[in-house]
Amino acid sequence: MNRPQAERRQRLLAELPASSVAVIAAGHEQTRSRDTEYPFRPNSDFWYLTAFPEPDALLILTKDAAGQSAELLLCRDKDVEKEVWQGRRFGPEQAEQQFGIAAASISEQQAQLVAAMKGKQQLWFCFGDDEALLSQLNACQQQIRTTPRQSELAPQQQCNLRPLLSELRLLKDAHEISLMQQAATISADAHKAAMQLCQPGMQEYQLEACILHHSAMQGARYPAYNAIVGGGENACILHYTENNAELCDGDLVLIDAGCEWQGYAADITRTFPVNGRFSTEQAALYQLVLDAQLAALAEIKPGSSFALATQACYRVLTEGLHRLGILQGELDALIEAEAAKPWMIHSLGHWLGLDVHDVGSYQPKGAVPEPGAKNRVFEPGMVLTVEPGLYIPKGCDTDPKWWGIGIRIEDDVLVTAEGHRNLTAAVPKTIAEIEALMAQDASDPGQGHGQFD
Amino acid sequence: MNRPQAERRQRLLAELPASSVAVIAAGHEQTRSRDTEYPFRPNSDFWYLTAFPEPDALLILTKDAAGQSAELLLCRDKDVEKEVWQGRRFGPEQAEQQFGIAAASISEQQAQLVAAMKGKQQLWFCFGDDEALLSQLNACQQQIRTTPRQSELAPQQQCNLRPLLSELRLLKDAHEISLMQQAATISADAHKAAMQLCQPGMQEYQLEACILHHSAMQGARYPAYNAIVGGGENACILHYTENNAELCDGDLVLIDAGCEWQGYAADITRTFPVNGRFSTEQAALYQLVLDAQLAALAEIKPGSSFALATQACYRVLTEGLHRLGILQGELDALIEAEAAKPWMIHSLGHWLGLDVHDVGSYQPKGAVPEPGAKNRVFEPGMVLTVEPGLYIPKGCDTDPKWWGIGIRIEDDVLVTAEGHRNLTAAVPKTIAEIEALMAQDASDPGQGHGQFD
Amino acid sequence: MNRPQAERRQRLLAELPASSVAVIAAGHEQTRSRDTEYPFRPNSDFWYLTAFPEPDALLILTKDAAGQSAELLLCRDKDVEKEVWQGRRFGPEQAEQQFGIAAASISEQQAQLVAAMKGKQQLWFCFGDDEALLSQLNACQQQIRTTPRQSELAPQQQCNLRPLLSELRLLKDAHEISLMQQAATISADAHKAAMQLCQPGMQEYQLEACILHHSAMQGARYPAYNAIVGGGENACILHYTENNAELCDGDLVLIDAGCEWQGYAADITRTFPVNGRFSTEQAALYQLVLDAQLAALAEIKPGSSFALATQACYRVLTEGLHRLGILQGELDALIEAEAAKPWMIHSLGHWLGLDVHDVGSYQPKGAVPEPGAKNRVFEPGMVLTVEPGLYIPKGCDTDPKWWGIGIRIEDDVLVTAEGHRNLTAAVPKTIAEIEALMAQDASDPGQGHGQFD
Amino acid sequence: MNRPQAERRQRLLAELPASSVAVIAAGHEQTRSRDTEYPFRPNSDFWYLTAFPEPDALLILTKDAAGQSAELLLCRDKDVEKEVWQGRRFGPEQAEQQFGIAAASISEQQAQLVAAMKGKQQLWFCFGDDEALLSQLNACQQQIRTTPRQSELAPQQQCNLRPLLSELRLLKDAHEISLMQQAATISADAHKAAMQLCQPGMQEYQLEACILHHSAMQGARYPAYNAIVGGGENACILHYTENNAELCDGDLVLIDAGCEWQGYAADITRTFPVNGRFSTEQAALYQLVLDAQLAALAEIKPGSSFALATQACYRVLTEGLHRLGILQGELDALIEAEAAKPWMIHSLGHWLGLDVHDVGSYQPKGAVPEPGAKNRVFEPGMVLTVEPGLYIPKGCDTDPKWWGIGIRIEDDVLVTAEGHRNLTAAVPKTIAEIEALMAQDASDPGQGHGQFD
Ligand SMILES: [Mn+2]
Ligand SMILES: [Mn+2]
Ligand SMILES: [Mn+2]
Ligand SMILES: [Mn+2]
Known part of the structure; x- marks a missing residue:
């Protein structure tokens, strides 16, 4: 694969220690007034790593204890009726083909995040960037911690992805x-x-x-x-x-x-x-x-x-x-x-x-x-x-x-x-x-x- | 005063029952990416009632038990150093002159909102529009409720300003x-x-x-x-x-x-x-x-x-x-x-x-x-x-x-x-x-x- | 029905205007340390109106536009396995029989609250008492407001149940x-x-x-x-x-x-x-x-x-x-x-x-x-x-x-x-x-x- | 100093890497009903490290880049009038003498936390224990990150203190x-x-x-x-x-x-x-x-x-x-x-x-x-x-x-x-x-x- 974004993800994964999970969010459309939105502009880090243009998407990068890495893009499902009203969507299948990243439905985000985090030592995300993402990551970790006998599978460290990404982007x-x-x-x-x-x-x-x-x-x-x-x-x-x-x-x-x-x-x-x-x-x-x-x-x-x-x-x-x-x-x-x-x-x-x-x-x-x-x-x-x-x-x-x-x-x-x-x-x-x-x-x-x- | 906005505020106040306070927020600048913002667009209701173009402002309209009404615009203070960097601001004094509304500093918002609410029967705001405003209004009410002997001075009703404003704007x-x-x-x-x-x-x-x-x-x-x-x-x-x-x-x-x-x-x-x-x-x-x-x-x-x-x-x-x-x-x-x-x-x-x-x-x-x-x-x-x-x-x-x-x-x-x-x-x-x-x-x-x- | 709690609910419903819904929460167990809790003490208002002793329950009282009233208790479901570990539960069926209130599962709370609120003019709850309940009620209202064509079915007023209940309890x-x-x-x-x-x-x-x-x-x-x-x-x-x-x-x-x-x-x-x-x-x-x-x-x-x-x-x-x-x-x-x-x-x-x-x-x-x-x-x-x-x-x-x-x-x-x-x-x-x-x-x-x- | 709590703090500090700050909270009184509280029970970790019995207190342990450690207890101030109503308080001065930890007023908590965090590589606290503490720590970090030119002084890692403390307490x-x-x-x-x-x-x-x-x-x-x-x-x-x-x-x-x-x-x-x-x-x-x-x-x-x-x-x-x-x-x-x-x-x-x-x-x-x-x-x-x-x-x-x-x-x-x-x-x-x-x-x-x- 010679897409530049794929190479960037590999460079980032190479920097992550074993037993890590990194989460990068595309962001959401923002209201300008009542039911109109500003033109959506994806989060720069997300765009840098994916070139995927839709809002409400997540990129999850994992590296397991053995150093094996994996990538997952979560994005909106196809929805014929909504698309007539709101515009076309790639959907996971087409996204996977077109952007070269394994993809799944964003509707499974809680489960996918929990699965990606479980047993990882470190959770990486950009500190201070995205309050909604932080809440979501906290909820996922708390779900693991409060699952009987799984408490210790929640990440024991949260690390700022910002310096790593900034260094790459520099x-x-x-x-x-x-x-x-x-x-x-x-x-x-x-x-x-x-x-x-x-x-x-x-x-x-x-x-x-x-x-x-x-x-x-x-x-x-x-x-x-x-x-x-x-x-x-x-x-x-x-x-x-x-x-x-x-x-x-x-x-x-x-x-x-x-x-x-x-x-x-x-x-x-x-x-x-x-x-x-x-x-x-x-x-x-x-x-x-x-x-x-x-x-x-x-x-x-x-x-x-x-x-x-x-x-x-x-x-x-x-x-x-x-x-x-x-x-x-x-x-x-x-x-x-x-x-x-x-x-x-x-x-x-x-x-x-x-x-x-x-x-x-x-x-x-x-x-x-x-x-x-x-x-x-x-x-x-x-x-x-x-x-x-x-x-x-x-x-x-x-x-x-x-x-x-x-x-x-x-x-x-x-x-x-x-x-x-x-x-x-x-x-x-x-x-x-x-x-x-x-x-x-x-x-x-x-x-x-x-x-x- | 023959400004159309002043007349609209008067029409709105005429609709409010005695012992009411209404709060309308201008909204805030929204981040587009990192430290850049989308062009600010004031909340439509706020703009309709004030024509005041800056973010971070609040309009408070009150009608006391005797039916006497008052208006207050809260806005950012003048700040020479910040203005060189971020652009000019009216400041309360100039805002008062130019927009014809009594004005004070937004830095006093908690105190001003509490003062405006205290003893009023009804608190009016647009339901569902602005989560940050809702939190702030809740905090103000809670401050009154938890002040010894003042608990009963907090508004006993919260009313949706949306229908009233919508009817006017229609x-x-x-x-x-x-x-x-x-x-x-x-x-x-x-x-x-x-x-x-x-x-x-x-x-x-x-x-x-x-x-x-x-x-x-x-x-x-x-x-x-x-x-x-x-x-x-x-x-x-x-x-x-x-x-x-x-x-x-x-x-x-x-x-x-x-x-x-x-x-x-x-x-x-x-x-x-x-x-x-x-x-x-x-x-x-x-x-x-x-x-x-x-x-x-x-x-x-x-x-x-x-x-x-x-x-x-x-x-x-x-x-x-x-x-x-x-x-x-x-x-x-x-x-x-x-x-x-x-x-x-x-x-x-x-x-x-x-x-x-x-x-x-x-x-x-x-x-x-x-x-x-x-x-x-x-x-x-x-x-x-x-x-x-x-x-x-x-x-x-x-x-x-x-x-x-x-x-x-x-x-x-x-x-x-x-x-x-x-x-x-x-x-x-x-x-x-x-x-x-x-x-x-x-x-x-x-x-x-x-x-x- | 001659239960005193039933009579109290009737007295409260008699005070509510037509097109109202009132929500009263039992509260939740509170942690004392790590996985031990303080002995649960139901919210006084909830206890006054139900005598139902379990945590995590809700009472919903409604009065429709025609003045017809209804009561609904939401409580935890029976769960044989959990009950062996955590203690017995009534479950909706037994609760209904024993406490004389129509009952349903608390797992349906969002849907039941939305159904009860939809089309009602006023939502009554005790202001300032229960932050978690407030969030939940806000989420339900927001669900109605953002459902296409149903926006206007959300209650246009929120009223403090405290004075009504206090007067009864006095x-x-x-x-x-x-x-x-x-x-x-x-x-x-x-x-x-x-x-x-x-x-x-x-x-x-x-x-x-x-x-x-x-x-x-x-x-x-x-x-x-x-x-x-x-x-x-x-x-x-x-x-x-x-x-x-x-x-x-x-x-x-x-x-x-x-x-x-x-x-x-x-x-x-x-x-x-x-x-x-x-x-x-x-x-x-x-x-x-x-x-x-x-x-x-x-x-x-x-x-x-x-x-x-x-x-x-x-x-x-x-x-x-x-x-x-x-x-x-x-x-x-x-x-x-x-x-x-x-x-x-x-x-x-x-x-x-x-x-x-x-x-x-x-x-x-x-x-x-x-x-x-x-x-x-x-x-x-x-x-x-x-x-x-x-x-x-x-x-x-x-x-x-x-x-x-x-x-x-x-x-x-x-x-x-x-x-x-x-x-x-x-x-x-x-x-x-x-x-x-x-x-x-x-x-x-x-x-x-x-x-x- | 031969207090067991002082020795425990030293053992914990010995485990922390250089350029770390650890925060442990006493917790707060919890309401039982209306204005009555359950008897306060300090957080076990806090009690283990301090033996300080009052609510609303914080312990901050720091180790700078050179490995030099410091301790700070933040507690409620003396307040003659409140103490007549609510019971005696140690106040920082007396706390320092009696419990052998440098102490300051809890009213300075935001500033003290910010000062303790600034320039530290790692922030340690018990993950998942205390949502209010988490919010506070996030607010402090955000304050550093949004202070011009100080962004990089915010900790780049958050680490779970739980395993370290659990191992000591075991x-x-x-x-x-x-x-x-x-x-x-x-x-x-x-x-x-x-x-x-x-x-x-x-x-x-x-x-x-x-x-x-x-x-x-x-x-x-x-x-x-x-x-x-x-x-x-x-x-x-x-x-x-x-x-x-x-x-x-x-x-x-x-x-x-x-x-x-x-x-x-x-x-x-x-x-x-x-x-x-x-x-x-x-x-x-x-x-x-x-x-x-x-x-x-x-x-x-x-x-x-x-x-x-x-x-x-x-x-x-x-x-x-x-x-x-x-x-x-x-x-x-x-x-x-x-x-x-x-x-x-x-x-x-x-x-x-x-x-x-x-x-x-x-x-x-x-x-x-x-x-x-x-x-x-x-x-x-x-x-x-x-x-x-x-x-x-x-x-x-x-x-x-x-x-x-x-x-x-x-x-x-x-x-x-x-x-x-x-x-x-x-x-x-x-x-x-x-x-x-x-x-x-x-x-x-x-x-x-x-x-x-
Ligand atoms: Mn059109
Ligand atoms: Mn430039
Ligand atoms: Mn045992
Ligand atoms: Mn007494």
Whole structure:
């Protein structure tokens, strides 16, 4: 079997000690209002291990005392009448064929879980993720414990599957990398379309609509996260998602948006002038952020770390802010005192994968946890964002000419043996490139919706 | 104060008996994956009564033993640091000014709820809606009951607020009708754009993308429900939302989609030929559904009911199916035996409002509930859908020439003193109109994205 | 049918409005440690209405829209194997015969509750009593609400059964009065035996053992509450139940103990000298408490109230404390200022019945609750305790000669048409009677365990 | 520090791996009815490790990454006003002095638990014991996981403390053995008193009362389990606790009762003739059970096991039943087929200690669990019961002369280096001894309540 999901399950099973059972849940549909639901999005771990798209499913992986492993997918039964109303279901038989995992009906979940747990030493699941699953696992264990003479067959340990799964997911396999490149490519196209569409007088949500539309037309029906489109000072609110203000001539606009492709996230931020031309101050700060990003990107390679890349970024930022007079004093002392931090309060980047803020420890594997440390050494196969920014809200302690400027430049980067590959390099980010693209006629062939003509 | 929400709160308070407290919750953000959330959508009742858009808020309405009423909105506090990260918040003070309701901090919710309940005879909330709210209300009541000497101050009755609120929401006020017309208009435009865009070889999700985009460009950022775009036989699955098949030459495609505008839903279905031309069989069945819809629409007027409109619809459908040879036997006997029902298994329509399947009893106010009955007499101000259909899946017991055809035609209708107003009349539904629109060039001025040029 | 429980159910059903369902649970066995349980004690309301002694049972009373009522007892099934291990069970069939209530298996509880609730307007249960029952009732209602087309058949109101049941239980019927007299008689005998047994050097728990033994030998196997046996200063701790100190020559000992007979409580307190002779100070204070009790008892009659009896009691106490020099100042001012209250911080008495602190409002039926008020007018059939006390711990602000004295005298009193009947008059309470009884030889015939010789 | 509880905590801490936290809860008072509680009985594990007698307390044991251990007792604060009403409390300060454990207020439990857990690899508690504790521990872990940057400080494993504690409790230390001997001695005296008291016409509950009384007079206020007093056929119901039948001339009566002394259980069963004289059939069966018990007792020694003792017991029983004609066929085949099992369906005995069915595996330490196996090798310091029985209910397939006879003889036995010590040998069990004791005059000096004269 050469399905990537099957290989991932094998890798996970290889990590589990003998006499273990691991349970991963797909999750359930969530109500949006009354009898309507949000579009279902499977739990990332479940999706990673199965690619099975339906809600209400469970994956049970077991390894017995002799080290023999088994897999079981529990899913909804076929039900002709319900399917006419609610949509098609695979059912266990078809699921087994199509997804290559032994399958049974979710209606037997209590019995199947009890059978899988009985006599196993360790029960593995992701701690803290899913209260309903926890209740269910507790009920199953309690059933064993209260069955006469079987009490001692209940698992004696519960272990957090999170670190194991996070470690696996941290290093992307070839299949994942190709999907992530696709997510990045679609999102990059969408960002370019939004840049071209932008004009003073438009609404922030219209740029969001443009981005969503370009992605959806390619089959990326949902965003990886709620898009941020912030004109002017709105860019200084890091997770601004109202997107309901008018875009004004003379302001910058910051777009932080990425689509989800087959469950994988892209996460791109670009900042550009609403009217297509950077002002002097905008250009000065923008160039500074770009320089900082380039300095950080230079540090994305095997053996480096977020800590080192962050250092490089802050060095450039501090120098620039000092040069521009926003920071005053002795440069080395400013660097030492982390004086640039109030102007970029967020971190340089994060792991990227099935989740936009993807799982994976920021610290060395097996190290004693150290709150806040990001000294994990980069290895080929890791994917991360590099996203320095500068935010100067109105009223802050600078020359007012800088006020109301918020800038962030974010790319998605794969660590490779040679260094890194920028998955989102297709979106312009130099001042010249941006101004050139925005000067083009949006109805120009090859732009807009053209990709599906 | 002439805000419509204030008037609605007054109408609700007028319905509550003396010595009552009513609690309505806004709901909470829901996790989509890991640390990302679905876009927050306030609880419909809460939104109806407040127009306050933030999560984690509560509305408390009280009427004391003397009949004196009071209102209190509990909401999140201002928090400069959190707002930089998570977005702006009103805070109680600003909420009070802007929304015209006395407000306090949600951090005091336990104390405020206890204070509001103490000494009240009846506690009103929507039964079965919100488990977290129920727990909280129970905890508050238990706090009163276990306070020495105060036990008897806990409410002695819990009453379902649902019927009262449903009755209010069933009759739309002028403000609501204008919003619903806007939702309908935006959605109608979007349907027309999708019709024009459609071509064999496109994907179902691309028509969905088109619809969502047209709505979002007008500011309707979210659909009222997950769009159904079903080509060919997919149309026979009532809530088909995968939308991931190719649209084939010779097939029909059914689109059931509507946007949400200021919380209000539109709900439009149109069915049209992928290639722009109905085949003979498609045309025969389509005309039949359209005739049935027109017959039903003729019954939408004060004094009529869903029951009567459904009768009219089924009469036309049965006659037509009999005429086409799909139903065989004596016509009157077929009507009597409800022989058309297997071909249209869903009901004729539903209330429409803040929810796509809106609240409101389908039976006379105050009547003993009668499962399935829909004999509520129409009154001006009610809004409803009229959506007959015919579904002939492959393999069913008819001439194979009919197989794989699923048709539904749905409009949104306001009952008026004179009869009704069709809010979604702008989308073509005759065969001639549809074929004409689809023959137009999609790049024709005034179409496509032109509305924001 | 002339069973008293049947009559009580009828009285309760008569109080319920049409279209109601009431649910009363027996409760469950509670674990004492590991796999041992405390002796099961049925919920008082359930016992009052059924006299059915097993755990895990439910009583469902319904009144339909036409006012027709029905009763259903759900109980454990017969199970030969389990009964060999765990004890005999009635099973529904035998329960029906023996207890005169239609019965079915508790294994059908979800279905039976749903059936009973469906279409009823009001669901009645005791609010705040039983979290497990509440969950179950919520699940049943939710099942109805989420059954297609049945949503409106779920009850629209939940009403507190507590006030209705409390009102019924407040007025004891003839069967109850005879059982309460029996509880009082057994407990009175036990108190006399303890008085006779008492000697310096004994342990407090030995007097408790004596009381429990005398009751148990009469078939009253369990106390109505945990006995208080407090020598010397221990009497000043109101619910002292350690009972593990030595009884010292020269001290008083306070015994507050009563048995449970067929579910009904006795509640008697006597205070007497460990060595059989009151000291001067003990006698002075004892006589004062006794006078206060007699004054209060004189107020126990139809038309009076706890408020009036308390007034009489405090008047005597204040006069006495003033006379003894413990309270100083002007008598009327002391009374006005409730100056005696710090010396008797508890209230004069409480309702008595199936619970030692029995249910029943202390305020007029139907009045707006007034925290702390005890102005319910006495009626024939009410049973209550009258239990003034005085407590002078060491170190308090009095002449040290009074220190370490705690006294309470408590009788159980039935309000009759003529005034009252003291159910516990058989236990001596004058100084002379007590000293005489304690001077008798405990091995005297007719005492000790003689009752079963 | 030479307190036994301190040594036990040290032994437990020695078993815990580095970077562990263990939590043990005292439990809470449980409601008997309305506002009365059952007498509080601390959780056995908590009592074993602390001897702290109050409810609502927690013990937290930690071992950090360096192997440094710490102890913390959380208990109720002093509260003068509450203590007057509800009884005295130690409060942290006094608890620390008196019980020799660092103590703090239970009001800080969330913070103290979080602090103790943070950064620990493993969280240990007894799985399945205490749902409220589980919720609390989950809440604490979730608090850590959702604190920014601290997520990884939450324990990654939850481990069952039960096996560790059970193993410790299985081997009684000297302090425990002395307490268990005291429990056994008190209970033995009580059984003798009941034998002497017994006469035809008495009620079963009166023998129970006698047993409870004799124990309580010695300070053993509570039974270790609900006493079984079964006359005649009632003896065939293993956990018959109604105890409400008359004791009839000619019947046997079975008493299974034992007191609790300082938390430790005795568990004695004796069976004797109500009228003081065994009939021929009663004597034949009684002698058989006694012989079986003696055969089993001979196997209670280091190196043996329940399995071996059970074999010896069943061999004697089978031979005897064969001899008496109750079992027919070839003796060896009967033994092979376990033909005696239907006449003694329960097992031969169980561990005894703080719980009557005490904790401790019945299988070798560290072995893979094998349901039902009892092959744990006896070691000095183990305490167990040996309790063969024979039960011949009416209507079963034997000569009717045997009907209605139920017999069990149970002693409590300490395994010693030399073999065993019978802690309950003081209660007569030969036919001759029993008949002699029952022939004595119960008012004979030295009997009855004499022990406290
Ligand atoms: Mn990012
Ligand atoms: Mn519809
Ligand atoms: Mn009392
Ligand atoms: Mn035993």
